[in-house]
Amino acid sequence: MKAKQFFGLMAATLFLLSCSQNKQELQFDNPLPVEFGDPYILKASDGMYYMVGTGGVKDGFKMYSSTDLKEWNDEGRIYQGNTDSSWCVANFWAPELYEHNGKFYLFYSADWRENPTNELENFLIGVAVSNSPTGPYTDLYNRPIFDPGYPIIDANLWFEDDRVYLYYSRACYKHPVESELADWARNEGLFEEIEESWIYGVELKSDFSDVIGEPQLLLRPPVSMDDEQAEWESRSVTSGEVNRRWTEGSYIFKKNDVYYMMYSANFYGGEHYAVGYATADHPLGPFTKAHNNPVLEKNTEQGGIVTGTGHNSITWSPDGKEMLCVYHGYTSETGKNRVVFIDHMEVLDDGTLMVHGPTTSE
Incomplete structure (x- = not known):
């Protein structure tokens, strides 16, 4: 073999070995030893990863930190709600953490103390701030950011130029919607009505004090049962599980000048x-749903042990080159406790989004 060919082969071999080693460094022991719902991981400017989610503490939120997405340190409680003077009193859900202009902001959902009609679901969105990623966080305003006139959850933000956009889900509560599925459910004797949650977007003031303009409806469940999304987005209803269809847990990102909005459907506490x-x-x-949906779902029908995969966020590998999907799910071993998974994801050259999961390790 000529020297030039030999050294070329050696270089290619070393490159492949290096890629294999890097790939191995990004393998995850799923599920993580973290019992969170709605997990969100911020990769901060200090190089650390900070994870928040639903659960872990009562009336507030706790945090885990990591240098490598493998070993996680329990940072304890970072936010306390339901105090004598706080605007929020219960159901502390779906926190998301943002680093912005040298500070850290915690957006979250909770029940509003102001509830003159005693609604069972009185959810709105608030924001807390801290100079440190590990807190403690205190409310920026002792009130919800805004009140659209119906309960809302699952805040997600997008920063672009000098604008900030807020995305949220209108809760299913007292929101019955007529559709072919609703007609079918009545005819089958399953449910008299089907309530739905819808995802909205609106511009947010730069100080997070209020919204600008009227919220825009972005995503909702299909009206027609012939819609290609109808089967997978309606499984909680067609299985007889519950009379609700969810469109929630949005996460937006941009790639190649295209905005991608990931979202979750079906009952958050169920297998679907x-x-x-x-x-x-x-x-x-306007947003157009993808033809290859769903991109993440239970794997029990393929011999796996994972169900209830949803409410995802995205973080990046330590080298900043690979997108990673963070989400919660259940396994046959963890039972009814929601646990966190991290799996590889990618956007192909043709724009197709793929999540390589759910995965588990022995």
């Missing part, structure tokens, strides 16, 4: 919870 996505040319849509 799954993730799809939609794309748009503008942060406020």
Whole structure:
């Protein structure tokens, strides 16, 4: 073999070995030893990863930190709600953490203390701030960011130029919607009505004190049962589990000038919870759902042990080159406790989004 060919072969071999080693460094022991719902991981400017989620403490939120996405340190409680003077009193859900202009902001959902009609679901969105990623966090305003006139959850933000966009889900509560599925459920004797949650987007003031303009409806469950999304987005109803269809847990990102919005459908506490996505040319849509939905769902029908995969967020590998999908699910071993998974994801050259999961390790 000529020397030039030999050294070329050696270089290629070393490159492949290096890639294999890097790939191995990014393998995860799923599920993580973290019992969270709605997990969100911030990769901060200090190089650390900070994870928040639903659960772990009563009336507030706790945090885990990591240098490598493998070993996680329990940072304890970072936010306390339901105090004598706080605007929020119960159901502390779906926190998301943002580093912005040298500070850290915790957006979250909770029940509003102001509830003159004693609604069972009185959810709104608030924001707390801290100078440190590990807190403690105190409310920026002792009130919800805004009140659209119906309960809302699952805040997600997108920063672009000098604008900030807020995405949220209108809760299913007292929101019955007529559709072919609703007609079918009545005819089958399953449910008299089907309540739905819908995802909205709106511009947010730069100080997070209020919204600008009217919220825009971005995503909702299909009206027609012939819609290609109808089967997977309606499984909680068609299985007789519950009379609700969810479109929630949105997460938006941009790649190649296309806006991708990932979202979850079906009952968050059931086996059918799954993730799809939609794309748009503008942060406020219109969004078109993808043909390859769902991109993340239970794997028990393929011999796996994972169900209820949903409410995802995205973080990046330590080298900043690979997208990673963070989500919660259940396994036959963890029972009814939601646990955190991290799996590889990618956007192909043709724009197709793929999540390589759910995975588990022995």
